[in-house]
Amino acid sequence: MMNKSGTRGRRRGRPETRAQVLEVARRRFLADGYQAVTLRSIAAEAGVDVALISYFFGSKKGLFGAALALSANPAEIFLQALPGDPASLPERILRALVGAWEDPAGGGQLRVMLAGALSDPDLARLLREVLEREMIDRIAEYLGGADARLRAGAFATQLAGVIFARYLLALEPVATMTVDELIRYLAPGLRAALHGPRLNRLPAGEVRR
Amino acid sequence: MMNKSGTRGRRRGRPETRAQVLEVARRRFLADGYQAVTLRSIAAEAGVDVALISYFFGSKKGLFGAALALSANPAEIFLQALPGDPASLPERILRALVGAWEDPAGGGQLRVMLAGALSDPDLARLLREVLEREMIDRIAEYLGGADARLRAGAFATQLAGVIFARYLLALEPVATMTVDELIRYLAPGLRAALHGPRLNRLPAGEVRR
DNA sequence: CGAGTAATTCAATGTCGTTGAATTGAAATC
DNA sequence: GATTTCAATTCAACGACATTGAATTACTCG
Numbered sequence: 001m002m003n004k005s006g007t008r009g010r011r012r013g014r015p016e017t018r019a020q021v022l023e024v025a026r027r028r029f030l031a032d033g034y035q036a037v038t039l040r041s042i043a044a045e046a047g048v049d050v051a052l053i054s055y056f057f058g059s060k061k062g063l064f065g066a067a068l069a070l071s072a073n074p075a076e077i078f079l080q081a082l083p084g085d086p087a088s089l090p091e092r093i094l095r096a097l098v099g100a101w102e103d104p105a106g107g108g109q110l111r112v113m114l115a116g117a118l119s120d121p122d123l124a125r126l127l128r129e130v131l132e133r134e135m136i137d138r139i140a141e142y143l144g145g146a147d148a149r150l151r152a153g154a155f156a157t158q159l160a161g162v163i164f165a166r167y168l169l170a171l172e173p174v175a176t177m178t179v180d181e182l183i184r185y186l187a188p189g190l191r192a193a194l195h196g197p198r199l200n201r202l203p204a205g206e207v208r209r
Numbered sequence: 210m211m212n213k214s215g216t217r218g219r220r221r222g223r224p225e226t227r228a229q230v231l232e233v234a235r236r237r238f239l240a241d242g243y244q245a246v247t248l249r250s251i252a253a254e255a256g257v258d259v260a261l262i263s264y265f266f267g268s269k270k271g272l273f274g275a276a277l278a279l280s281a282n283p284a285e286i287f288l289q290a291l292p293g294d295p296a297s298l299p300e301r302i303l304r305a306l307v308g309a310w311e312d313p314a315g316g317g318q319l320r321v322m323l324a325g326a327l328s329d330p331d332l333a334r335l336l337r338e339v340l341e342r343e344m345i346d347r348i349a350e351y352l353g354g355a356d357a358r359l360r361a362g363a364f365a366t367q368l369a370g371v372i373f374a375r376y377l378l379a380l381e382p383v384a385t386m387t388v389d390e391l392i393r394y395l396a397p398g399l400r401a402a403l404h405g406p407r408l409n410r411l412p413a414g415e416v417r418r
Numbered sequence: 419c420g421a422g423t424a425a426t427t428c429a430a431t432g433t434c435g436t437t438g439a440a441t442t443g444a445a446a447t448c
Numbered sequence: 449g450a451t452t453t454c455a456a457t458t459c460a461a462c463g464a465c466a467t468t469g470a471a472t473t474a475c476t477c478g
Contacts, residue, residue: 007441008459009440009458011443015455018456038434050458051457051458051460052457052458060434124379128378150382154383154395156383157370158398160378161370161371161373161374162366163373171337171365171369174362181359185402192397195397216472217472217473218425224425224426226426248465258426260469263467265425269467
């Protein structure tokens with residue numbers, strides 16, 4: 001980096017500029033989010049003209065996609081928390097979830113990925129497919145039984161609620177609860193989802209499928 | 210509207226321009242989302258100069274907040290479902306939630322509003338404050354008791370999960386479940402949140418505060 | 419009537435992402 | 449080895465954006 005000496009044209013040797021831009025972009029996007037980061041600031045930090053980024057990646061969205069494609073580590077966390085006693089699965093998963101999101105190293109990745117995915121339909125579809133395949137299906141497989149997928153869905157819905165309320169929205173009091181408080185107040189609901197609805201609680205006219 | 214005749218200065222009569230701008234802004238924001246809508250387009254549609262909007266509302270965020278304040282308040286839906294038998298509160302609230310989001314008239318509006326709010330930190334803060342004040346505090350007040358706010362938080366978290374999984378992400382199987390299925394599989398967890406953790410379920414080393 | 423204030427437009431500013439042209443180096447072709 | 453071709457790079461400009469300051473007109477209160 002630190003070229004930008006005003007000299008036009010191609011640089012000497014084989015250029016690694018593209019990779020440098022990508023690395024700067026990835027760090028900045030994960031640190032400050034998509035909107036807040038400007039192409040010009042990335043270009044300046046990478047010692048490069050702004051136009052070069054458009055030349056390489058076509059657009060700001062293209063750069064964002066390329067930067068995220070580098071290290072996309074989706075919900076692998078859940079798989080590691082899955083094996084073990086089903087009774088303590090809510091606690092294990094909640095701890096894994098909080099640990100992943102509050103890890104200083106990779107925590108911001110998830111937030112930025114989600115925020116970006118919600119604004120772009122294509123990214124949203126991609127994320128949805130990953131979550132269904134890697135999370136819901138695995139949980140359903142772990143649970144077993146007739147309505148395993150529905151129970152897994154209810155389970156995942158509550159986890160999504162934690163992510164949404166605590167990390168995306170920072171809603172109080174969820175945002176500042178300790179992990180133990182989270183477990184104490186949310187684990188019962190998660191357990192209820194795992195067990196599924198009781199048969200004698202069916203609403204009138206409903207048939208168990 | 211339809212002034213913009215080039216004549217400077219105040220208009221004749223008592224001006225209702227502010228309300229018109231607000232109405233246009235609300236419709237456009239709900240239709241296309243925060244990012245996509247430009248102040249200039251709102252100004253043009255309202256027959257007004259762009260600068261007038263900044264004069265009235267300070268900034269684009271201010272306009273969004275003002276438009277949001279008079280829009281169909283999502284928290285108001287919960288308030289209407291709140292009074293009644295506590296045992297059936299989860300069912301009432303789930304029906305109200307689904308009804309509000311799947312109402313053809315105002316259905317996608319809430320979604321766009323949320324997506325817009327999540328992309329900008331200031332807008333997210335605005336939404337957060339509304340939800341805390343209008344939703345969590347009301348539920349806590351309804352519940353009563355020592356840890357009412359924590360239980361309300363757990364309750365709201367699960368509702369946030371429904372919104373996130375079913376409407377924002379369209380995650381299967383939650384997205385295509387019927388209302389009755391949603392109730393059957395999620396109401397137990399919501400009831401558990403309302404009741405709070407059982408005392409004999411405290412993790413080792415934990416003390417009830 | 420006169421002073422103050424509210425509403426309104428105009429013009430300017432600075433930032434943003436993107437585009438086209440010019441320049442330079444490297445690789446391919448003859 | 450010279451020439452053509454292509455990739456990388458900067459520069460300059462464009463149009464759109466939100467915001468701000470100044471000018472202009474109308475209303476309100478004494």
